Amino acid sequence: MVDRIQTAGRNASPATLGLERAGLTLASLLVSYFIRPSVWVRKHQILMAAKIGFVGVGRMGANMARRLKEVGYSVTAVYDMRAESAQKLAQELGCEACSTLTRVTALADVVITVVTDDQAMRNIYTNKRDNLLKGKGAAANKVFINCATISPKVHVEVAKLAKKAKASSLEACMASSINQARAGTLYLMCGGEETTFTQVKELLLKLSDEGKLLRYIGTAGKAAQLKALVNMVMNINTAGLAEGLGLANSLGLNLETVMEVFSQTGANSRVLVTDGEDMMNRDHSCYFSAAHAAKDSGIALRLAKEQKLNLPLADATWRQYTKLTKVGLGELDKSGIAELTFSGRGPGKKGKK
DSSP: OHHHHHHHGGGOOHHHHHHHHTTOOHHHHHHHHHHSOOHHHHHHHHHHTSEEEEEOOSHHHHHHHHHHHHTTOEEEEEEOSSHHHHHHHHHHHTSEEOSSHHHHHHHOSEEEEOOSSHHHHHHHHHOSSSOTTOSTTTTTTOEEEEOOOOOHHHHHHHHHHHHHTTOEEEEEEEOSOHHHHHHTBOOEEEEEOHHHHHHTHHHHHTTBTTTTTEEEEESTTHHHHHHHHHHHHHHHHHHHHHHHHHHHHHTTOOHHHHHHHHHTSTTOOHHHHHHHHHHHHTBOOOSSBHHHHHHHHHHHHHHHHHTTOOOHHHHHHHHHHHHHIIIIITTSBGGGGGGGTSTTOSTTSOOBO
16 A cells, blocks of 8 residues: 555655655655544543542442453552451452552542541541641642532532642542442532543543443532432432332232332332332342431431521431431331331331341
């Protein structure tokens, strides 16, 4: 092919001859064009070369780490308050189980955090003895992706702290569970500076079904606001289903028939699919705990209070999940709220956890 191009060059135009005098043949231009990596490829290669650290490697964090390792990312550091969890995962992934948060930052370019609540989030960023931003310049140019469902104002606080440390932060709120974390099919709602979102988008694609389930919501705190609403409505639906099935059970109706009718009428909902059978069978194996449901409904209620709104359904649901937690059943799945609505169930009554 090159010979044919060069032969054709004997009858080339003055413009082409000018290129040849400059040492550029048509062949070399074509080779350069097709062989040179595109801008997208170069950016993809750079991000794939980034070192990834994880803080919080419970069931969600650990599965996200496994997923990124599986698709070619370098997971270099993991940390958890339960050191044995970090050590077990580190052995599996071939990385370091860090004993300090500062060590995670030192070993990673991108740090993904999956913690439990506002206090835990503030602790990993502000604890005087050890935190992710500790040390002059230690966090400069690093990116921190925070996935926990926490108060929006705490995400805003973290964004300001990161900026002060010359780092970047992004909230990536998850509306999915353990299986989706492992499969890379999490629904992710992101908030923060759009430039930061763009910077780590290739990584987020691998966690969100190649971006089909990835949404940029807005500035810091906005994704967390939306996530609070998602969980508020989900919890209301779950509590409503528990009441409907509990009443149906007391009326002597066949619960399988009840659920089939619900599925074809206005009583249908996503939680009917995820929780209905578990409520019927008292199988409350935990994917999203009742304690977390209480926490998240509480976040939504605080947002409503700030806006001077009264949300009686959200409040009643929060009270139910809070009660479930107080009687010692907070570690059941959210479907465990049926323990409060089915006759003959409740604390001390046998059921699956």
